[in-house]
Amino acid sequence: MVTVPKFQEQTGHFDHASEVADLLAVAPYELDKGQKGPVFDRITQGLTRHHAANCTEYANMLRLLKFDADEEHALEDVPFLPARLFKLLDLKSVAPDAVHRVLTSSGTGGQPSRISLDAPTAALQTRVLTRIVGDFLGKSRLPMLVIDAPSTIRDRTRFNARAAGIMGFSMFGRNITYALNDDMSLDVDGVVAFLERHGQAPFFMFGFTFMVYQHLLGAGAGRVRGLENGILIHGGGWKKLVDLAIDNEAFKQRLKDETGLGRVHNYYGLVEQTGSIFMECEAGHMHCSNFSDVMIRDADFQLCPNGERGLIELVSLLPGSYPGHVLLTEDEGAVIGEDDCSCGRKGKYFQVYGRVAKAEVRGCSDAYASAS
Numbered sequence: 001m002v003t004v005p006k007f008q009e010q011t012g013h014f015d016h017a018s019e020v021a022d023l024l025a026v027a028p029y030e031l032d033k034g035q036k037g038p039v040f041d042r043i044t045q046g047l048t049r050h051h052a053a054n055c056t057e058y059a060n061m062l063r064l065l066k067f068d069a070d071e072e073h074a075l076e077d078v079p080f081l082p083a084r085l086f087k088l089l090d091l092k093s094v095a096p097d098a099v100h101r102v103l104t105s106s107g108t109g110g111q112p113s114r115i116s117l118d119a120p121t122a123a124l125q126t127r128v129l130t131r132i133v134g135d136f137l138g139k140s141r142l143p144m145l146v147i148d149a150p151s152t153i154r155d156r157t158r159f160n161a162r163a164a165g166i167m168g169f170s171m172f173g174r175n176i177t178y179a180l181n182d183d184m185s186l187d188v189d190g191v192v193a194f195l196e197r198h199g200q201a202p203f204f205m206f207g208f209t210f211m212v213y214q215h216l217l218g219a220g221a222g223r224v225r226g227l228e229n230g231i232l233i234h235g236g237g238w239k240k241l242v243d244l245a246i247d248n249e250a251f252k253q254r255l256k257d258e259t260g261l262g263r264v265h266n267y268y269g270l271v272e273q274t275g276s277i278f279m280e281c282e283a284g285h286m287h288c289s290n291f292s293d294v295m296i297r298d299a300d301f302q303l304c305p306n307g308e309r310g311l312i313e314l315v316s317l318l319p320g321s322y323p324g325h326v327l328l329t330e331d332e333g334a335v336i337g338e339d340d341c342s343c344g345r346k347g348k349y350f351q352v353y354g355r356v357a358k359a360e361v362r363g364c365s366d367a368y369a370s371a372s
């Protein structure tokens, strides 16, 4: 029996951080549809009003779409911003001197996204990421093997998504060891020494998908075994694997066959919604947590029924300092089900198929950009 925290009474005052903190009292995949619905309606409505009142460009876009933030709306009717809009506009809902940190995406071509975080939003991101990842790794820090080279984070002039990912996930590890040399060759002796010390109990592995594919499987094929107790979390470079025509199942099978590694979790998320990432469960599904939701849109931006492919729209309860709580991605996916995944986690679960052709979405974001 799940005890849902008592959420704040409707008072007109919306305290974003404390509303999300109430959700942190529950296990991250505990809330079912009936419990999540009213919470999401309330917090997203509070966020939409907050952003409309504090971000002029966002308010202008809502006005153009004839959307009145003061009225109650179903979540699916809240306008989504194209995620790429953050490459074009510096959208924020806090005063410039409240900006604590600016996140930038690596940006494949053109401008990177710029995401302005204030201290409360940055703190929520860390707390929520900790809860989500903890559901897969457990509560204590595990010995960590990074499938990358130490130079990736040493050279700050090359600070990029890979470095940010390694540093973000390092808070879940201890005895952090890099599996690759600076020339990107596999440090076989280093990995063997790590396994001798830590390989008999669960340990954490982290890397970008393509790095794992290229350096642990490709060049490293057959040179490292004994990863049976490893738990790999990987993300990022999925597109490159699609280009190589290897799918998630084949990727996992090769890891198991060649290294013994059986627990492999892909993650999916946007830099624009850092913290509320989607993790792949044991059944191979991407999961929404208590802090996120997913909807699929067809070519006319209508909601797709479960099982139908379309553009992925993502909802996060975390963005308080910029209007990024409801975003349309350029990725194609499908919702598979809700609350009934065989892994036992509640929430919607879905599949990601990869990036759609750029031109299809660009028209939409251009319309938003020129409207603002």
Ligand SMILES: [Zn+2]
Pocket (backbone or CB within 6 Å): 281, 282, 283, 284, 285, 287, 341, 342, 343, 344, 345, 349
């Ligand atoms: Zn599952």
